[in-house]
Amino acid sequence: MNKFLSFAALAASLTLSVSASAQEQATTASSNGSYRPIPNSDIMFRKTIWRAVDLREKQNKPMFSEGKEISRVILEAVKRGELQAYRNDSLTSTFTGPEVSSRMSYVEASAGLSEEEKAAGFSEESTDDDWGAPKTKGKKGKTASKPKAPAAPxxxxxxxxxxxQMELKEDMIFDKKRSRMYHDIKTVTLLVPSTLSSNVSGIETPIGTFKYSDLVRVFRANPDKAIWFNSQNDAQHKNLADAFELWLFNSYIVKVSNPNDSRLDEVYGGPQQGILAAQQAASDLIEYEYNLWSF
Known part of the structure; x- marks a missing residue:
């Protein structure tokens, strides 16, 4: 009887320890944005990769259909308070709604006065007096005008x-229990493209970074908006969450985890070299997976 009770107590303690360990892993995984976390004990290989996604590409157009753009779905969810934006893919600090709105806005440059307006006597510091209103008199009978502060553009x-423009951060993981490679997406970052004429900085500016697990929740909650458009069959549009799950988009590698945290174009000395390095990195990862099955 004592042996039976001892065995039952041991089994109960093991069950509690396993459940506690599983809970700890799930909590840790969910904090980094993973939607389907893989236990560390099942991971044989992992490599962190950053991918650029250009939504103008033909293969990516279904995510960017008119009125159903993925950028619209994400940013409108932020405005409604359904989605939290983060400052970077480390997910350690957040943006408020107004901060996200300011980062997705631009200031219109002032066009200034035309030559005809300048010849007519107008100036950048002109006041209402320029339109015929009587000017105020200063000391000694001189006409004085009170300049107005220039209005903000x-x-x-x-x-x-x-x-x-989007950027994905993912862990490429080989699960030894299931004997297959997984693309475990962690975060999605929306960017202001550098090529926009209104982006006077000329560099890609992040609007916000979002946990992939949060995005899946938003996509599932808005099936009428979060649509991957099937141009071949209107009865087979898919949810954006399914499109990511099935990898129905094109991307290219811009960074692979390294000690200096450098992007490929920085490592190899230019954008063109970075594109060639991205193709080589993709080939190397495919070859690594293939070699896992070689005996």
Whole structure:
């Protein structure tokens, strides 16, 4: 009887320890944005990869259909308070809603006065007096005008169609229990493209980074908006969450985890070299997976 009780107590303690370990792994995985976390004990190989996605490409157009752009779905969810934006893919600090709105906006450059307006006597510091109102008299009968502070130029939000650049962070994991390679997406970052004429900085500017697990929740909750458009069959449109799960998009590698945290174009000395390095990195990963099955 004592042996039976001892065995039952041991089994109960092992069950509690295993469940506690599983809970700890799930919590840790969910904090980094993974939607389907793989236990560390099942991981034989892992490599962190950053991929660029240009939504203007033909293969990516279903994610960017008119009125159903993925950028629209994400940013409108942020505005409604359904989605949290982060400052970077480390997911350690967050953006508020107004901060995201400011980062997806641009200030219109002032066009200034035309030559005809300058010849007519107008100036950048002109006041209402220039339109015929009586000017105030200063000391000794001189006419004095009180200059007005220049008005701040108006700001506008980018169109959702302008926000066609995204970056994914994923872990490429070989699961030894299931004997297959997984693309475990962690985060998705929306960027203001460097090629927009209204982006005077000329560099890609991040609007916000989002946990992939949060995005899946938003996509599932908005099936009428989060659509991957099937141009071959209107009865077979898919949810954006399914499109990511099935990898129905094209991307190219821009960074592979390295000690200096450098992007490929920085490592190899230029954009063209970076593109060649991205193709080589993709080939190397495919070859590694293939060699796992060689005996």
């Amino acid at each position: 108006p700001s506008y939000e980018y169109r959702y169609k302008d926000l066609y």
